[in-house]
Amino acid sequence: MSEPESFELTPRSTSLFGDEEVALVDLLDRLLAGGVVLVGDLTISLAGVDLVRISLRALITSIAPVERPGTLAARAERADRELEAGDG
Amino acid sequence: MSDTLTYVYAIARDVDPAVVRGLGGVGGRPVRVVAVGRLGAVVSDADRAEFEERALEERLEDLEWLAATARAHHHVVDTLGRDHLVAPLALATVYFDDDRVRAVLDEGRATFDAVLDRLAGRAEFGLKVYARKGGRSSTATTERAASGAEYLRRRRQALREGDSALDEAREAAEQVDTAVTELAAASRSHRLQDATLSGTSEPMVLNRAYLVPVERAGELAALVGSLAEHPRIRVEVTGPWVPYSFAQADP
Numbered sequence: 001m002s003e004p005e006s007f008e009l010t011p012r013s014t015s016l017f018g019d020e021e022v023a024l025v026d027l028l029d030r031l032l033a034g035g036v037v038l039v040g041d042l043t044i045s046l047a048g049v050d051l052v053r054i055s056l057r058a059l060i061t062s063i064a065p066v067e068r069p070g071t072l073a074a075r076a077e078r079a080d081r082e083l084e085a086g087d088g
Numbered sequence: 089m090s091d092t093l094t095y096v097y098a099i100a101r102d103v104d105p106a107v108v109r110g111l112g113g114v115g116g117r118p119v120r121v122v123a124v125g126r127l128g129a130v131v132s133d134a135d136r137a138e139f140e141e142r143a144l145e146e147r148l149e150d151l152e153w154l155a156a157t158a159r160a161h162h163h164v165v166d167t168l169g170r171d172h173l174v175a176p177l178a179l180a181t182v183y184f185d186d187d188r189v190r191a192v193l194d195e196g197r198a199t200f201d202a203v204l205d206r207l208a209g210r211a212e213f214g215l216k217v218y219a220r221k222g223g224r225s226s227t228a229t230t231e232r233a234a235s236g237a238e239y240l241r242r243r244r245q246a247l248r249e250g251d252s253a254l255d256e257a258r259e260a261a262e263q264v265d266t267a268v269t270e271l272a273a274a275s276r277s278h279r280l281q282d283a284t285l286s287g288t289s290e291p292m293v294l295n296r297a298y299l300v301p302v303e304r305a306g307e308l309a310a311l312v313g314s315l316a317e318h319p320r321i322r323v324e325v326t327g328p329w330v331p332y333s334f335a336q337a338d339p
Contacts, residue, residue, distance in 0.1 A: 036177050036203060038181050041184045041188055
């Protein structure tokens with residue numbers, strides 16, 4: 001069986017947080033919509049949360065960490081509107 | 089009542105304690121294994137206050153926390169996935185204590201075995217396809233329009249060309265999708281990322297995950313490599329991922 005690690009298109013580092021190279025948006029797409037869903041003891045309903053909005057906002061934050069909160073909120077709102085406007 | 093909960097990252101078989109030793113999870117908490125027979129849940133403690141229902145709702149709006157939790161979750165799952173077949177769990181799956189996790193493992197044994205069997209020998213790859221900008225703009229002119237009507241005519245033409253370039257890119261992306269789907273055991277769509285998310289002004293026309301048998305990963309690489317000079321589309325591959333997108337209990 002060949003090892004997936006031999007697939008070189010996306011280099012992976014082996015440092016402590018080597019997976020930093022993984023784009024947050026790609027990761028959240030998978031983590032918020034994927035994985036085995038079990039009913040935990042605290043009924044945390046991720047399905048009830050607007051995941052698209054969360055991941056979008058999260059990314060905006062991650063790419064613009066130095067912006068002031070006001071600016072950030074405005075950008076997130078604009079992004080929300082664009083989402084609502086349609087490319088769902 | 090205990091101050092801590094048990095956070096479950098993933099379920100795997102025959103977990104090697106050496107892989108887990110020294111691994112830090114959410115909040116830097118040490119990772120350990122709760123096992124029932126061959127099945128092991130890879131877990132850590134988590135602050136109860138942080139994960140109480142109301143607290144979590146607030147936390148999900150706290151983007152730094154969400155990003156840090158997602159990274160920590162992924163770090164554990166990804167590290168484990170290098171040497172193990174793993175079924176990753178959804179983000180923030182928590183139980184009151186280890187005994188509850190044992191009970192869940194016991195009750196869900198058949199389900200977890202089925203998920204693990206389906207993922208065996210397969211890895212997830214992500215494909216993102218963008219429409220290239222520019223391309224052949226033979227009719228583009230630097231001359232000034234002689235009239236308003238002329239300007240509008242040119243503008244309409246430019247828009248039409250832009251549309252048709254996008255159509256052609258979508259068509260090309262479909263062909264790529266068809267070819268990759270033939271290599272894959274399963275595929276699943278992710279939403280298209282707009283420019284804010286993708287960080288590129290080229291419009292994304294495909295964002296899909298494929299569950300590919302590891303022995304065919306080379307074919308995928310070759311296929312993507314052959315598209316490097318494609319005039320209409322630019323193709324990005326991510327992975328191999330632990331198969332998050334294909335770990336549903338019910339396929």
